[in-house]
Amino acid sequence: MLNLILFGPPGCGKGTQSARLIGKYQLVHLSTGDLLRSEITRGSELGFEAKKLMDQGILVPDEVVIGMINAKLESQKNTNGFIFDGFPRTIAQAAALDNLLSEKKTAIRALLSLEVDFDELIKRILLRGKDSGRSDDQDPEIIGKRVNEYNLKTAPLIEYYKKQHKYYSILGIGSVDEIFQNLCSVIDTLK
Ligand code: ADP
Numbered sequence: 001m002l003n004l005i006l007f008g009p010p011g012c013g014k015g016t017q018s019a020r021l022i023g024k025y026q027l028v029h030l031s032t033g034d035l036l037r038s039e040i041t042r043g044s045e046l047g048f049e050a051k052k053l054m055d056q057g058i059l060v061p062d063e064v065v066i067g068m069i070n071a072k073l074e075s076q077k078n079t080n081g082f083i084f085d086g087f088p089r090t091i092a093q094a095a096a097l098d099n100l101l102s103e104k105k106t107a108i109r110a111l112l113s114l115e116v117d118f119d120e121l122i123k124r125i126l127l128r129g130k131d132s133g134r135s136d137d138q139d140p141e142i143i144g145k146r147v148n149e150y151n152l153k154t155a156p157l158i159e160y161y162k163k164q165h166k167y168y169s170i171l172g173i174g175s176v177d178e179i180f181q182n183l184c185s186v187i188d189t190l191k
Contacts (some may be wrong), residue, residue: 001106002027002081002191005088007157008114010146011125013179017114018085020180025187028076031085032065035072054136058143059089060152066096073100081109089154094161109190111161112183114172121147142156 002025006014013191015031022029039047050060069087076082088094101107116124122143129137136142161167170182 001079002187003084003101003106003108004081005108005115005161008116008172009121009150009154010143011116011121011128012116013124013176014085014114017180017183018083020176021083021183023039024184026080027083028072028079028081029083029085030048030069030072030087032060032068032087032089033085035068036060036065036159055179057136057149059149062092062096065089066093066100069097070100073104080122084108084184086145088157089150091156091160094157108164108166109160110168110186111157111168112186113158113167113169114164114167114179116172118147120173150161 004021004027006018013042015034018029018031036047036050040051040054041047046064050064053060054066065087069084073082084097088097097108105153122140125143126140127135128134136146158167168186170179170186172179172182174182
C-alpha cells in the first residue's frame with residue numbers, strides 16, 4: 001500500500017493537492033478536518049463538541065480524531081493506499097497511526113511537507129474564508145491561534161518522521177499545477 005501524509009501548516013494547500021493526488025494514484029483521501037466538519041453538518045454530539053474547539057482554533061482531543069481515522073481505515077480495506085490530510089497533528093496521533101497501520105500489516109511510506117511562508121498562508125486562508133464561509137478562516141486572531149497550535153504541537157512531527165527516514169520537503173509556492181508536479185516527482189521515486 002502507498003500510505004502518504006500530506007503535511008504542513010493551515011492553508012498550505014493540503015486539501016487542494018490531495019484532491020488531485022487521489023485521482024492520479026488511486027488513493028483514498030482521509031481529512032480529519034473534513035470528517036469533523038461533516039460531523040458538524042450532521043449535527044452529531046461529536047460535531048457539537050468539536051465545533052467549540054475548532055471555532056477557537058484549538059485542536060480537537062487526540063482520542064476523537066484517532067477514533068474517526070480508525071473507523072475509516074476499517075471501512076476501506078481494498079485500496080491502493082491512503083492520503084492522510086491534517087492527520088496526524090500531534091506526536092500521540094502519529095504513534096497511534098503507526099500502531100493502527102502495523103495491525104493492518106502496512107505503514108506510512110512518506111510524509112510530504114508543503115513549505116509555504118507565513119504571509120502567503122494568511123492570504124490564502126482569508127481568501128478561502130471568503131469563498132467557503134468557514135468560520136475559523138475569517139478571523140485573523142483565530143488563524144494566528146491555529147498557526148500557534150501548529151508550531152507547538154504539529155511541527156514536532158517533522159523530527160518524528162525524519163527519524164524514520166520518511167520526511168520529504170516540497171516547495172508549496174507556485175501554481176497549483178507546479179506544486180502538484182513537485183509532489184508527483186517525489187512520490188514517483190517512492191513507488
Ligand atoms: P487547516 O489545516 O486549514 O487548519 P483543517 O480542516 O485540517 O484545516 O482543520 C480545521 C480544524 O479542525 C483544526 O483547527 C482543528 O481544530 C480541527 N482538527 C482537524 N484535524 C485535527 C486533528 N488531526 N487533531 C486535532 N484537531 C484537528
